[in-house]
Amino acid sequence: MTATTSTPRPAERDAPVAARTALDARRRRLIRPGRIVNYALVVIVVFCYLFPLLFLLNTALKSNADFFANPVGLVTSPQWANFGQAWVQGNFGAYILNSVLYTICAAGLGTAIAVLMGFPVSRGYLRWPRLWNALFVVMLFLPNALITQFQLLLRMGLYNTQLGYILIMAAGVGVGPLLIAGYVKSLPRELDEAAAVDGSGYWRYLITFVIPMAKPAIATVFILQAIGVWNDIILATILLPDPAKSPISLGLYAFQGTYTNDWGLLAAATMIVAAPLVAAYLFLQRYLVGGVVGSVKG
Amino acid sequence: MAKRLSGARKRGIVGAIGAAAALALLSGCTSGSTPSDTGAVTGKLEILVSSATASDKAFKEVNTAFMKKYPDVKVEFSAVPNDNFPASRSSRLTAGNVDVTLAAPREMPSYVKNGAVDDDTAAAEAGLFVDLTGQDFLxxxxxxxxxxxxYKGKDYTVPTGLSYYTGVFYNKKIFDDNGLSVPTTWSEFEKVMSTLQGAGVTPLGIGGKDSWPAGLDMIAAVQGLYPTADDKTKLAxxxxKGKADLADGKQLEVMKRVSSLYDVAQKNFAGVGYDAIPSGFASGQFAMTVDGTWNQTxxxxAVKGAFDYGYFPLPVSDTAADNQYLGGKVELRMVAAANGHNKTAALAYLSFFSQPDVYTKFIxxxxxxxxxxxxxxxxxxxxxxxxxxxxxPAWDTVWRANPDAGQAAVFPFNYPAISPLGGKSAADAAAEAQSAWKAGL
Amino acid sequence: MSTYPFGARSPLRITFGFGLVVLVVFAIVPAVAVFLISFTDIRGLPGIPVNWVGLDNYERFFSAARIGYNVNALKNTLIYAVVSTVAINALGLAIAVLLNQKLRGKTFARAVVFLPTILGVTVIGLIWSLFFNPSAGPAATVWSWFGADSAFFGDPNLALGLVIFVQIWAGLGVAVVIYLAGLQAIPEELYEAADIDGASGGQRLRLVTVPLLAPSITANVLLAIVGSLQSYQLAYVLTGPNNPATQLLSLAIFSQAFGGSSTSGLGQSQGYAATISVIQFIIVSVASLLVLIYLRRREARL
Incomplete structure (x- = not known):
């Protein structure tokens, strides 16, 4: 389908002239309808995702009376005050900071673990490689261990501490070590030996070679785990009873449980939570797709 | 105290006798001590309740007033959504970082099998709550x-108020426009429903998406057919004892009544949330809704004085006398945690709450x-x-569910299976409940 | 074990050991403990004696009173997993192929598709509850064009389908990103060669794209299977904890262990919840391992 591009790529210049002309002619015929269909499809996809979100924005700007009178109607007199009220009542500022802390620390630690374990196992530098590979697979689908994790933290004196919560979330590495191990296979092994001959130690090699080279895979692993941490509700409920330590997911959930009657306010609260995320995402997204490239090449 | 209890648990099987001994020990520790003679009220006081807009606001008012009176106390108040409350409470009781919370221990009738004990009762039995017997503020x-x-002759809980929930909010204007008066028997109620339908008015509004609001219709139906506390206790x-059949006689009648209520409820009510009911009632989408007095404010x-509304017991029985009382319950009951860090402040809080002027504001x-x-x-x-x-007492406060029985017999009247919530007729849903119930006996 | 070129082994042991300790202490030990407590009658409260009950909880899962309910939950779980895994991967691949072309606004479109992943379950639940509000949501308006109406999440025949729909909507973002990454790693020359050989669009997809995407497919299928078998939050926020039409095994664990008296009138039974966890673990691991082995074999063959 990439054939629909009309500018010839460098590789094509060396193609036999006859073949190229034929190819170009065929393309020119295909370009128009294909492009239109493609754009139509993109519009449909974007619509499926944007419409529900715009509907939420529309709701956020309604007073409760307006909403119940006509939930689908376009907003006529925007209630910007909903946002201020939701912000004050929801205490979202503090929650967002908590969430950022948990997400960066837990996903960061989890990703580090995935690298520190995935690399040597993939290279076969350790005894019992089968055992470690099996461990990586098992990490994918461990049973829900909420009750016992609570008991564990309680006994370790880490209950109701941010550190305890971060450690539990970091240990939920999921697919991470497996992905890193897979990616490392695509890195030339000779590099390890060459670096070692040059006198590089193991740690220095990890930092100066493995991490930069495995960046795409590391980015993927980090993002996948960060999503899980950011969205967690139930572990935070149990492990962090102190409301001052609540992450934003829990704050919003509690807000929703308390203000069930007020859809405009709820929608506004939701938008408040979503806005910084969307902004952060728009800023980071080119790193994201770019970062993921190749992480599954291996 | 807490240490002694966890030691007991480590030894393994302690059983009811051990727990009772622990309980006796506990009451020995605490009875007779009132906040005034245990020293200054200071430090952090941790309160955990399940969240609702009105009660959260009321508790916060009490907390502010309390901290004014005891400036050395810092109240840490958590209001957790209902769904998370049991989990939050049990973990915080386990960790000992809650001083005042909510619980409703109930004495186990002798006919109930031991495994069916609910958490609140089990907690009271295990001595997790301070025995308040003899406290002046009660x-x-x-x-x-x-x-x-x-509970077993002892006071553990402080009531916050009462609610009734076997009645119907009705739109007086719609009733007047259609020449209707408050019905007192089932046949009168059926007439009201058919008159309203004839006039193109939906008789009943139900928030079926959250399931439990549709269960209020079931509780109201039981109330009319088993009006007194004794009737309900006997049914349970x-x-x-396996003497009553859920798919037969009056029990089946309950299901049929519920089904006829669902038949006259607003279209697609199974997908409507409980939160949409007040506004639907206010805009005249339906003339009545079965709801608790807790939702009156x-x-x-929502109505904002647009019309007058009233509340009457849902007349489920054919005998008017059976329909004259509302079933109710004691709302949020506060307990002091026995292993909390600040028992002195907890008792001072309960005492402060009970003062008539503070309590009046709360109400x-x-x-x-x-x-x-x-x-x-x-x-x-x-x-x-x-x-x-x-x-x-309303049916759900009398009934003790059996964890060994199937899901269809939890309430045990199987309203979630009745069409359109489930896909079954009243009789089929009742039969399903009966076989699920029998399987657990 | 291959030769370790870096001399001293202690740095390797220290960092590997550190990771291992964190995983074992905070993930493996609690998971193993779940197996142990599935043989007890433990409750979520302190001071209550805990007894070994042997296989009682397992017997209860398969007891006459529960088996119907559990089979229903199992059936729903499998439908949920299979439909959402297949749809997420098929649609995810299609959208990735679409957005991998030189089109204006493709960056924007990629961002939009990924948005639900960031917004989280609570927000997604709120959006779709509003959307499928039977009295006056946009979906009800669309239905009314055809003279139809529905209770949507309240309709026992429709509820599971709608929850799966929302799961697909929400889960596509991650799949698209991973497929896009895979697509961009495919060398252009291969497509050109296919063009010169006169391959049709379908043949290009079948002969070039899919085989070279094999690792991405493996990752995506696994993520989707594990995610859909273990996640209960969507069903929970959209249809509540006790709706038989959307009862999933993972949701049953949650309401057994934590729903407690507020939802069912029953006490919390963490021993029984652990039992369901173990049974679910067995199902998830068997399903994932079978799929993993199958996909790895395919990869190897290609």
């Missing part, structure tokens, strides 16, 4: 209410019916006094 409350709350006992602010904010005598009730509650002169 004297502020209506004695008959306090008697209702006793007969069911546990919300309904009132006004929450809209609960007062559990203390001589407290001015709202106009609305005065209007339904004739239905509440004799307290009749």
């Amino acid at each position: 004297k502020n409350f209506t004695p008959s209410v306090i008697d209702q709350l006793k 006992e007969d069911l546990w 919300t309904i009132d602010s 006004q904010t929450t809209g609960f019916a007062p559990a203390e005598p001589n407290i001015p009730a709202s106009e609305f509650l005065k209007g339904i006094e004739k239905y509440t002169s004799t307290f009749s």
Whole structure:
């Protein structure tokens, strides 16, 4: 389908002239309808995702009376005050900071673990490689261990501490070590030996070679785990009873449980939570797709 | 104390006798100590409740007033959504970082199998709550209410108020426009429903998406057919002893009544949330809704005086006398945690809460019916006094579910299976409940 | 074990050991403990004696009173997993192929598709509850064009389908990103060669794209299977904890262990919840391992 591009790529210049002309002619015929269909499809996809979100924005700007009178109607007199009220009542500022802390620390630690374990196992530098590979697979689908994790933290004196919560979330590495191990296979092994001959130690090699080279895979692993941490509700409920330590997911959930009657306010609260995320995402997204490239090449 | 308990648990099987001994020990520790003679009220006081807009606001008012009176106390108040409350409470009780929370221990009838004990009762049994027997502040409350709350003859809980929920909010204007008066028997109620339908008005509004609001119709149906506390207790006992059949007789009648209520409810009510009911009622989408008095303040602010509304017991029985009382329960009951860090402040808080002036404000904010005598009730509650002169416990406060029985027999009237919530007729749903119930006996 | 070129082994042991300790202490030990407590009658409260009950909890899962309910939950779980895994991967691949072309606004479109992943379950639940509000949501308006109406999440025949729909909507973002990454790693020359050989669009997809995407497919299928078998939050926020039409095994664990008296009138039974966890673990691991082995074999063959 990439054939629909009309500018010839460098590789094509060396193609036999006859073949190229034929190819170009065929393309020119295909370009128009294909492009239109493609754009139509993109519009449909974007619509499926944007419409529900715009509907939420529309709701956020309604007073409760307006909403119940006509939930689908376009907003006529925007209630910007909903946002201020939701912000004050929801205490979202503090929650967002908590969430950022948990997400960066837990996903960061989890990703580090995935690298520190995935690399040597993939290279076969350790005894019992089968055992470690099996461990990586098992990490994918461990049973829900909420009750016992609570008991564990309680006994370790880490209950109701941010550190305890971060450690539990970091240990939920999921697919991470497996992905890193897979990616490392695509890195030339000779590099390890060459670096070692040059006198590089193991740690220095990890930092100066493995991490930069495995960046795409590391980015993927980090993002996948960060999503899980950011969205967690139930572990935070149990492990962090102190409301001052609540992450934003829990704050919003509690807000929703308390203000069930007020859809405009709820929608506004939701938008408040979503806005910084969307902004952060728009800023980071080119790193994201770019970062993921190749992480599954291996 | 807490250490002694966990030691007991480590030894393994302690059983009821051990727990009772621990309980006796506990009451020895605490009885007779009032906040005034245990020293200064200082430090952090941790309070955990399940969240609702009105009660959160009321608790926060109490907390502010409390901290004004005891400036050395810092109240840390958590209001957790209902769904998360049991999990939060049990973990915080385990960790010992809650001082005041909510619980409703109930004495186990002898016919109930041991495994069916609920968490609140198990916790009281294990000595997790401070024995409040003999505390002066309990004297502020209506004695008959306090008697209702006793567990094995001891006081553990402080009531916050009463709610009734086997009645119907009705739109007086729609009733007047159609020449209807408050029905007192099932046949009169059927006439009301058919008249309304004939006039193109949807008779009933139900928020079926959240499931439990549709269960209020079931609880109301049981109330009319088993009006007194004794009737309900006997039904529960007969069911546990296998003498009563859920798919037969009056029990089947309950299901049929529920089904006919669902038949006249608004279209697609199974997908409507409970939160949409007050506004639907206010805009005249339906003439009536079965709801609890706890929701009256919300309904009132939705209606905004556009029309008059009233509340009457759902007349499920054919005998008017059976329909004259509302079933109710004691709302949020506060307990002091035995292993909390600040028992002194916890008791001071309960005592402060019970003071008639503080309590009056709490009642006004929450809209609960007062559990203390001589407290001015709202106009609305005065209007339904004739239905509440004799307290009749609602079915769900009498019933003890059996964890060994199937899911269809939890309530045990299987309303979630009735069409359109489920896909079954009243008789089929009842039969399913009966076989699920029998399997657990 | 291959030769370790870096001399001293202690740095390797220290860092590997550190990771291992964190995983074992905070993930493996609690998971193993779940197996142990599935043989007890433990409750979520302190001071209550805990007894070994042997296989009682397992017997209860398969007891006459529960088996119907559990089979229903199992059936729903499998439908949920299979439909959402297949749809997420098929649609995810299609959208990735679409957005991998030189189109204006493709960056924007990629961002939009990924948005639900960031917004989280609570927000997604709120959006779709509003959307499928039977009295006056946009979906009800669309239905009314055809003279139809529905209770949507309240309709026992429709509820599971709608929850799966929302799961697909929400889960596509991650799949698209991973497929896009895989697509961009495919060398252009291969497509050109296919063009010169006169391959049709379908043949290009079948002969070039899919085989070279094999690792991405493996990752995506696994993520979707594990995610859909273990996640209960969507069903929970959209249809509540006790709706038989959307009862999933993972949701049953949650309401057994934590729903407690507020939802069912029953006490919390963490021993029984652990039992369901173990049974679910067995199902998830068997399903994932079978799929993993199958996909790895395919990869190897290609």
